[in-house]
Amino acid sequence: MKQMRKLRDIALKDLLVVGKDRGSWILLLITPLAIIMVASFALGPAFKGELKSQLLASNLDQGQIGRQLTDALGGREGLQIVEATPEECQALSVGDKKYKTALVIPEDFSSRILTGSDTSLQVYVDPTDNVNRPFMVGMIDGAASRLSGMVSAVRVAVSEVVKFAPETEPVTVAADAAPAAVQQMSQDPPVALRIDSASGMREVNMFDTQVPGYSVMFLLFGVMLGAEMLLGERDAGTLGRLLVAPVSKSAIMGGKLVAQFCIAMAQMAILFGVGHFVFGMHLGNSIPGLILMIAVTAFTATAFGLLLASVVKTRRQATSLGTLIVILMSALGGSWWPLDIVPGFMQVLGHITITAWALDGINALIIKGKNFTDILPDMAVLLVYGCICFIAGIKMFKFRNA
Amino acid sequence: MPLVNAENLVKKYDKLTAVDGVSFHIDEGQIFGFLGPNGAGKSTTISMLSTYLEPTSGDAVIDGFSITRQTAKVKSIIGVVPQEIALYPTLTAIQNLKFYGKMYGMGGEELDQRCHELLDLVELWERRDSRVENFSGGMKRRINMAAGLLHQPRFLLLDEPTVGVDPQSREHIFDTIFKIRDAGTTILYTSHYMEEVELLCDYIAIMDKGKLVAGGTLKQLLSMLGEGGVIEIEVVPPGCPGGLVENMKMQNGVTAVRHEDSQLTISSKNSAHSLPPLLKVLEDSGCDIERLEIYTPNLEKLFIRLTGKELRE
Ligand SMILES: Nc1ncnc2c1ncn2[C@@H]1O[C@H](COP(=O)(O)OP(=O)(O)OP(=O)(O)O)[C@@H](O)[C@H]1O
Ligand SMILES: [Mg+2]
Numbered sequence: 001m002k003q004m005r006k007l008r009d010i011a012l013k014d015l016l017v018v019g020k021d022r023g024s025w026i027l028l029l030i031t032p033l034a035i036i037m038v039a040s041f042a043l044g045p046a047f048k049g050e051l052k053s054q055l056l057a058s059n060l061d062q063g064q065i066g067r068q069l070t071d072a073l074g075g076r077e078g079l080q081i082v083e084a085t086p087e088e089c090q091a092l093s094v095g096d097k098k099y100k101t102a103l104v105i106p107e108d109f110s111s112r113i114l115t116g117s118d119t120s121l122q123v124y125v126d127p128t129d130n131v132n133r134p135f136m137v138g139m140i141d142g143a144a145s146r147l148s149g150m151v152s153a154v155r156v157a158v159s160e161v162v163k164f165a166p167e168t169e170p171v172t173v174a175a176d177a178a179p180a181a182v183q184q185m186s187q188d189p190p191v192a193l194r195i196d197s198a199s200g201m202r203e204v205n206m207f208d209t210q211v212p213g214y215s216v217m218f219l220l221f222g223v224m225l226g227a228e229m230l231l232g233e234r235d236a237g238t239l240g241r242l243l244v245a246p247v248s249k250s251a252i253m254g255g256k257l258v259a260q261f262c263i264a265m266a267q268m269a270i271l272f273g274v275g276h277f278v279f280g281m282h283l284g285n286s287i288p289g290l291i292l293m294i295a296v297t298a299f300t301a302t303a304f305g306l307l308l309a310s311v312v313k314t315r316r317q318a319t320s321l322g323t324l325i326v327i328l329m330s331a332l333g334g335s336w337w338p339l340d341i342v343p344g345f346m347q348v349l350g351h352i353t354i355t356a357w358a359l360d361g362i363n364a365l366i367i368k369g370k371n372f373t374d375i376l377p378d379m380a381v382l383l384v385y386g387c388i389c390f391i392a393g394i395k396m397f398k399f400r401n402a
Numbered sequence: 403m404p405l406v407n408a409e410n411l412v413k414k415y416d417k418l419t420a421v422d423g424v425s426f427h428i429d430e431g432q433i434f435g436f437l438g439p440n441g442a443g444k445s446t447t448i449s450m451l452s453t454y455l456e457p458t459s460g461d462a463v464i465d466g467f468s469i470t471r472q473t474a475k476v477k478s479i480i481g482v483v484p485q486e487i488a489l490y491p492t493l494t495a496i497q498n499l500k501f502y503g504k505m506y507g508m509g510g511e512e513l514d515q516r517c518h519e520l521l522d523l524v525e526l527w528e529r530r531d532s533r534v535e536n537f538s539g540g541m542k543r544r545i546n547m548a549a550g551l552l553h554q555p556r557f558l559l560l561d562e563p564t565v566g567v568d569p570q571s572r573e574h575i576f577d578t579i580f581k582i583r584d585a586g587t588t589i590l591y592t593s594h595y596m597e598e599v600e601l602l603c604d605y606i607a608i609m610d611k612g613k614l615v616a617g618g619t620l621k622q623l624l625s626m627l628g629e630g631g632v633i634e635i636e637v638v639p640p641g642c643p644g645g646l647v648e649n650m651k652m653q654n655g656v657t658a659v660r661h662e663d664s665q666l667t668i669s670s671k672n673s674a675h676s677l678p679p680l681l682k683v684l685e686d687s688g689c690d691i692e693r694l695e696i697y698t699p700n701l702e703k704l705f706i707r708l709t710g711k712e713l714r715e
Pocket of ligand 2: 444445446485561562
């Protein structure tokens, strides 16, 4: 009973010390919030398709079809068309302004299509632009394909007409049919795509993925700071002072771990809270499930921090080794990009980290709309992970400097 | 009946024996001093007494409780003031004291009152709400000491409490130690300053390389050097007239005279008694005195005598 009260007082003291430490606030809250904001605002519009992609276009066509093609790209496909000379197109720049993609429509574009001959479109791309290039090229290719389809249709139609009415001039027929067909460019295609989120999955905003990823990363940085603080107490002699007072080692360790756990929970609550209330991040269907998932993650991280403090000799090592581990865990475990997009063996490897299991559970709730029961396996793995770290850490921790 | 009884304490690290068979006892109400150079093993001995370190062999009994077998009992009756400032720098003076008080099971009104008393004792009540990191070295030392006194220990272990402290703060710490002693606390004090133990301690143990090389009251220790002192005289012109040295040796109380260039070193049983006849002999020989110094015995000299080296390197 007495020892429990001392445990509580040690925890309260640690909370006070951390609360007064500006460095802790910066690492635990300010840095992750800053990164979440930067990442979300930088990547968000591209993901949502809000950013209008610009296409530099030079239409030399003397007929109508070239114009209809650019209208279609600018209208239905939602590109912003910037008119330019062929030279500007080739250089991908107009004056000072740079562009990523350009399209040149040749002079005889319409006439060749109308006479049923083949033709081509010239597209210039920026080879370093890996983000937009496939999308832009795909879009132009799509429009060109539809045009080709129409031209083929016109050719078939003309040959049929000529078969039944041999007196007619094929060129005249084509000249009548082609514009009518090309008109279709600006209307819905006969086979249109309907795109919806898969069943159970919701429209995801950028914060739904960024907030949990960076929160878990900085949760780990937080426990690293806790490990450093524990070793700092050993160096400063304050831990020694507790050892010569009538306080049990379990009360000392218990107090420190309880404080660390509370700090971790508060940190996650604030980051998720800001994510939800300020940035509109979703919290999923099961709030109790999310809280429990976060609690299990905080426990495992805390135990991991203890293990870190036990395996290193000095505070400096705690910081340097700790940083390395946190960065690796975040990269491998999916804090920075979803694990779904990495190769299979990397997904397996990633699951040696706390991060991967934690994010699996959290993302299942927030993004995939899963329920509490669906994440029980993730929680179980994390609990076992945490218990192993905890037992090893307690066994190996040295209360005295060697 | 001594309060503390240490029997053959030994502490070994890998190769090094930090404390090598130390035995002593401390009477209730005494200030017991450990005097020794850096690395002598003072802190290691204190660490064993405070149960921080387990002795490699040997044991000590404090107020009837063994430091190896009854650590919990020992912890509650001792107060420890470590050599380093073991405080939380970002917490205030009073937050530090309250926290350590709670670790000794104190609380409520009792703890508030005790904190007030101790902050008054170390004269830092006015600064109670300042962060410890903003204190001077001496002020930190005083809070460090107060933190070991909260639960009114019967036995207080003070490990070099004046390191890095200005003379005024040092006086202050001495005053406090006397007050604590007068309130009935038995104190173990370590230092490598002989003036400190000479001034403070009722009993002094001299330590070197993990062993106690001498022990006793200041008077007892100094008498080991003999009652007398050493008189050094530099004369002009250099080189003494023949017979001067012989003449001096015959004077009352003089035990030895050494002569080197212009310097005479005279050992005597009692400097005060020997000096007048010596001066007379010198005057008669026609030499003038350039410099004269009288050395009285002190612990520094004793330490050199016992170990062949100086206390402070
Ligand atoms: N943890 C340790 N591991 C190895 N050797 C140690 C350890 N602690 C102390 N020593 C050694 O034990 C010896 C005694 O050290 P101790 O700290 O007891 O000396 P001290 O008399 O308190 O000196 P000081 O006046 O410098 O405080 C020293 O040689 C020191 O290097
Ligand atoms: Mg020491």
